[in-house]
Amino acid sequence: MNSSVHIKEEVAGSERPLLEIKNLAINFATSNGEVNAVRNAHLTVMPGETVAIVGESGSGKSTSALAAIGLLPGNGRVAAGEILFDGEDIAHASEKRMIELRGNSIGMVPQDPMSNLNPVWKIGFQVKETLKANGLPSGPEDVAKVLSEAGLPDAARRAKQYPHEFSGGMRQRALIAIGLSCQPRLLIADEPTSALDVTVQRQILDHLDKMTSELGTAVLLITHDLGLAAERADKVVVMYKGQVVESGPSLELLRNPRHPYTKRLVSSAPSLASRRIQVAKEQGVESDELLAPTEPVVVESALPEEVLKVEDLTKVFKLRGGIGKTTDFTAVDSVSFSVRRGTTTAIVGESGSGKSTVAQMVLNLLEPTSGKIIFDGVDTSTLNSRDLFKFRRRVQPIFQDPYGSLDPMYNIFRTIEEPLRTHKIGTKASREKKVRELLDQVALPQSTMRRYPNELSGGQRQRIAIARALALDPEVIICDEAVSALDVLVQAQVLNLLAELQDNLGLTYLFITHDLAVVRQIADHVCVMQKGKLVETGSTDDVFDNPREAYTQALLDAIPGGSLLLPPEVA
C-alpha cells in the first residue's frame, strides 16, 4: 500500500494521489435540455486517506462519486475534466476496464441498506457473487470470513439467511462486507449510515474506520452531516450547487470556515452546544446570531397550566401469526408525561421506540389500548364526534415528509384553505385574506398561492404544511419529525420559524424526533423513549447535562461530531 509513509514532508507532496478529480463537469440530459449537475470539481484522495464530501441534497456530491466508479445513470455523462485513479484516466475508460477496476480496486457501499440487497438471494450468495466476479476464492468459509470481518457475529449461519431476516444495521454491515470483500484501494461510501439510528450509526462507522485503516483503504465518504464528516475524515470537501466551494483539513474547516456557504453550514449545524432558540425581538437578525449561545431564561415562578396530559398510555398491536393466532406487540408501554402551555416538549427515541405511535394517539387518529389523554382538562377518548371536530381545530399535526404531506392535486391556496372550508370559517373573501396572512407568517410570498406542491422545494413545502396547521389557530402542534427530512440550512430556517411562531402566537409544541441536537435547539422538556417505555424525562438542560440513564448517555455520545462542533471557548 503506502510505501512512502515514513518519508518526511517534502516527499509527501510528491506522493501520487490515489484518486484525483480535476475540473470535472457532469451533465444530465433531461427533457428540458442538458442540466449541469457538477461543474469545475476538484478533489484529491491520497492512499489510505479518508475524504468526506459534504453538501445538501442536489449539491452533486453523490454524482461526483458515482462518476469515479463509472456508474452514472444513463442520461448522465462526464462533459469535461478528468478522473485519475492512480494516474489512469477513468473518466473515459472502456466499460471492460471499469469492470476490472470495480470491486477489487474501487469498492462501493451504497446508501440505503433496505433496498441495496437483493431480497430473493441469501446474503452469502451475494457476497460470493462479488468474490467470484473478482476472481477470488469463494467457498463458504471465505464468505463467512468476509462477513465476520465486517462485524457480523455467527457469520457462517448468517450467510444462509435472507436480507429480510437482517436488521438495518446488519444489512449495512453485509453491504460493507461486500464493498470491502476484495480489499479495494478506494472505498466509496455514499451516506452509509444515514438510514440508521444514531447508536447503530456509530458502531458501523467505528467498524468501518477500523477495517479500512487495517487494510489501508482510502475512503471517499459522502454525507450531508458536517459533524460526521469532521469526525471521520482527514479532509472535508464542501460542495454547493455542483461546485466545490471549500476543501481542507476537517478541523480547520470546521473552526475557520472561509467561504460564506461553509460559514452558514457550520453555524446552522445543530449541535449539543447550541442553546434553545430565543426569538430576537428586533427584526432582521441573522440566523447564526439566533443560534448563538445565550443566557438561559429565568424561569417564571408561576408555571403555566398543563394543556396536555398523558397518563399511563399503552398501545398494544395484535400481530397476525397464522390462522386464529395473534401475538401482542406493545408499541407504547404506560407512558405518562404532561405538556405545559406555550412550551415545547420533545419526545426522543430511535426507530421503533413508539414515539410516533404516541403522536398518533395524541392526535386521536389511533385508539389507545389503555390510559388517558387529557387535553385542556377533558379526556379525549370521551369526545363525541362533534366535540372531536372541535378538538381537531385545537390540535394540529406537521409531518415528516414534506413531499407526502401535501396533496399534489391541490394548489397551495386550496391546501391552506381546506381547514377553513372544512370548519366553515368565514366567507370566501375572508378565507383568502387569511391564507395571505398565513403565507406572510411562514415567510413565503403571497403569489405562492397559485403554485402546486411539485413546484416548491422541501423547505417551502414544510412551511406550507406549517401554514396549513396554523390556519385554524390551534393551541397545540404535534411535529412528527417535522425537520428530519430537510437540509441543514433549511432545517435551521424552519426551526427558527417555529420558535418565532411560538413566541408570537403562544403555541405549544409536542416535538417528536430522533435528533437530539434538534431537541437541544427547540425543546424545554425532553422525554426519552426506548422500546415503548419512557426512560427519562426532565428539562432539556438537565437531561443533556446530567443524563441519568445509560441509554440517554449512549444517545448523546453517538451524535456525530458532537464534541467537535462545540464553539471554541467551550471545547
Next chain:
Amino acid sequence: MTPENNLTGQDTAPRHIEHFVADLEETPLQATDKVKEDSAPSSLWGEAWKNLRKQPLFIISAIMILAVVVVSLFPGLFSQIDPTSEACQLSNSDGGPASGHPLGFTQQGCDVYARVIFGTRSSVTVGLFTTIGVVLFGGIIGALAGYYGGWADAVLARLTDIFFALPLILGAIVMMQLPVFRANRTVWTLVLILIVFGWPQIARITRGAVIEVRNADFVVAARSLGVSKFRSLLRHVLPNSLAPIIVVATISLGTFIVAESTLSFLGIGLPPSVMSWGNDIQAAQASLRSNPMPLLYPAIALSITVLSFIMLGDALRDALDPKARKR
C-alpha cells in the same frame, strides 16, 4: 481513520492538506429558498398535458378519435346516401365502386361507404357508455374496498374475483340467450351486459390505486383537520388515484367496441336492423369469396378505432406514469 490510528506504527508525517476556498464570484450564494413567481403555475395534470402535447402517439390517436367521434355524432355530414336495407337496390348487389359509391355495394345492394359511416355510432356508443358504466360501478366498488379495507374489502374483493373469472364474451353470450335480453336487443342491453362482465378489471385497478394513496400523509393530515373519512376519500384519495384508472379505461374502451362487434358477428349482439360494423362484417361473410370488400372496410374502420384508443391509452400511461412524476 484519523492520522493517529495508522497501524503501520511508523512515524508518519502528517500530510499537508491544502485549504482551498472557491472564488466567491464563481459560486454566488443564491437565496436558499426562492419561489419562482414569473411562470404560470403547473399542476400535475398541467404537466401531463404539456407532456402529451409533444407526443406523436398522442397527437395521431387524438386526431383519429376526434374524427371517429365527429362521424358518429354527425354521420349525415359524410354521406347523404340512405344505407338502410329498405333503400338498397338489389340490382347493385356486390357491385364494385361506382361514381358516388366509392367503396362499392354489399350483397343486399347497400352502399358500403354509407354503412361504414352510419355504423360508427352504435360501435362508439357501446364502447363509450360501457366504459362510463364500468368506471362508475367498478370504480365505486374498488374504491370502497380499497379505502375501508377489513370486511368490506373481503366481501367486495372476493365478489370482484368471482366476476373476474367469468370471460367477458362467454358471459355475454350466455346472458344474451336469456329470453328477457333476447327480446330486447338494443344498444343499451348490450351496454348493460358488457358492464356486468367488464367492471372487475377497473375495480381491481381502483382498489390498488386507492390502497396506495389512502395512507399518504396528506390524507392523514386532512383527517386530522377534521375532514370526515368519506370526504377525504372523495377529495384527496380518488383524485390522486385517477391516473391508472383513466389509462385502463381508455384501453378497455377499445376492447368493448371489439366485444360489441364480436357479439354482433355471432348474431347475438345488436339486431340486424341496427347498423353496426359487427353486423356488416357478419352479413358480408356470406359473400367473402366473391366480394371481400364489404367485409374489409368495416373491419378496417373497427381496427383503426380500437387501435387509436389503445394508442391513446399508451400515451396517457406515459404522461401519467407515477414514477415519472416530479417529486
